[in-house]
Amino acid sequence: MRLPYDIEDLLRANAPQVLGALVRRYGHFDAAEDAVQEALLAAARQWPEHGVPDNPRGWLIRVASRRLTDTLRSDETRRERERRVAELTPRDELPAEDAVAREDRAPREDDTLSLLFLCCHPDLPPPARIALTLRAVGGLTTAEIARAYLVPEATMAQKISRAKKKVRGVRFGRPDHWEGRLPAVLHTLYLIFNEGYTATSGSSLQRRDLAGEAIRLTRALHRLLPEDGEAAGLLALMLLTDARREARSGPYGELIPLDEQDRDRWDRAAIEEGVALVTRALTSGPAGPYALRAAIAAVHDEAPGPEATDWREILGLYDVLVGLVPGPVERLNRAVAVAMVHGPRAGLTELDSLEGELGHRPDAVRAHLLERAGERAAARDAYTSAAGKALSLPEQRYLRQRAARLSE
Incomplete structure (x- = not known):
């Protein structure tokens, strides 16, 4: 069934908040995620016909909670699980309307942020953080994540399963040492964006769904931590970089380097927002790495042409x-x-x-500099070497074209 875009967007936005609420209250990451998926499916079936409820988040929490408690009660260790559920469930029961109302009055984004920090636990390697973040917080299916990273779905499912086991039993909520985990969160979002903006392998130069998801999650992080200069800097960096997206490739998907791009196609609204963010970040405290990268991107984006950079x-x-x-x-x-x-x-x-x-980048840079220095033969060899190492087909084609041009 094809959902109206407004309902689909509403479900996507609420999914991590509902999952965060259930995991915080009950634990059981896997079971909570399954319950949320069932609640989302029920909403997708019922809301288009009966209308969106006044409290969609509360509705999803109530339905998911019922699914979860049913699952826990039917488990082989039913008695032990029921005891734990009884201890964790408020006396007035979460599915009750007044309890849902209280849940809905809580800061809506706190659970999303807690879930993001849980998925980016420092004990997880970066690939596992990325996969778990996209699955639990981003709402992407395992198949979608596998396609984005060009791996079999079974391989990605194993990676996500291992990551869930790793964080099982980790205290959920707002830990006192969030600041210590923030670098891992920022790095994870940065890696997701980079893979979306310039795919490391495959036939496409960009994977816009990944880049867009990274921006969405970073925007939520900045909204929740508005005083953090690095969260603002990372969001600015993504916006300033993604602003060039439409000009980075030609009609056949070919790569267009920065100095040859049509700057009229750059997204000026994104540039203005990014410049404002990085300006505030640089003037409100010591400059961090993401704010500095954003400042460099801003210099490029504000130049009317490559010669004015x-x-x-x-x-x-x-x-x-x-x-x-x-x-x-x-x-x-x-x-x-x-x-x-x-x-x-x-x-x-x-x-x-x-x-x-x-990878191929040092050879590509060397080729460019050798070409500027007038050493055509050496530049051609370096371009050829870079093309042989590149995994992205658009980058391979671009580098080979540069080498061929120097052979003429």
């Missing part, structure tokens, strides 16, 4: 960023900025000092 400002920002995060990606990007300010030879010297696994 303030590369000296970008290099200065990279100097600060590398001081905070001296990783290979940051140093590679700084090498490009060095080349734009001091010439391609200076950039190549920076590139020679890089260490770390970065």
Whole structure:
């Protein structure tokens, strides 16, 4: 059955809040998730015909709670589970209207945020955090997540199942050490966005559903933690980067580099929002890595053309960023900025000092700098080498085209 978009959006927005409420109250992550899915299915069947209830979130919590308590009572350890349910369930019973009303008056986003922090538990490796976050908080099915990351559904199901087992028994709610977990949450959202904006493999340059989901979740995080500069910085970075989305590929899906993009196709509303966010983040406290990355993106986006880009400002920002995060990606990007300010030879010297696994990107940057330095043969070889290492088909085609052009 095809749902009206407003009902589908309403269910998607409420799903993590309902799941968070059930897990906080009862525990049993797997059983709670199954109960929520049944409640969503019931809503999808009933609401188009009978109308959306006045309190949709309360309705979903009530139905999911009944499904969950029924499941717990029918378990093999029925007596023990019933004792625990009796202890955890308020005397007036969650399904009662007044209890649902109280649940609905609670801060609606707290459960979503708690669920996000639970899924990004530091003991989970990043791939497991991503999968569990997309499944529980983002509402994507296991099949959708598997398709996005180009793995078999069974493999993704195993990854999600292991992640759930890892967090089983972890205290749910608003832990005192949230600040310690925030970097893991931000990093997880950042990885989801990056995979959506530039797919690491496959036939598509972008996976817009992943990028859009990362922006949605980061926007919710920023709304819940409005004073956190890094949450604001990450949202700004995503908006400023995603603003170029429509101009990044041609009619046949081919990659268009930044300096060749039609800037009239950039999303100016997203740029304005991103600039406002990063400005507040940079002026309200010490600049963190995400705010600095957003500031670099803002310099690119505010330039009317590639020739007007303030590369000296970008290099200065990279100097600060590398001081905070001296990783290979940051140093590679700084090498490009060095080349734009001091010439391609200076950039190549920076590139020679890089260490770390970065796939095809160092060869692609080297090829670009060699081409700017006039070394066509060496640039062609570097482009060919980069194309051989790239897993994304659009990037492979772009790099091979650059190499072929230098062979003419």
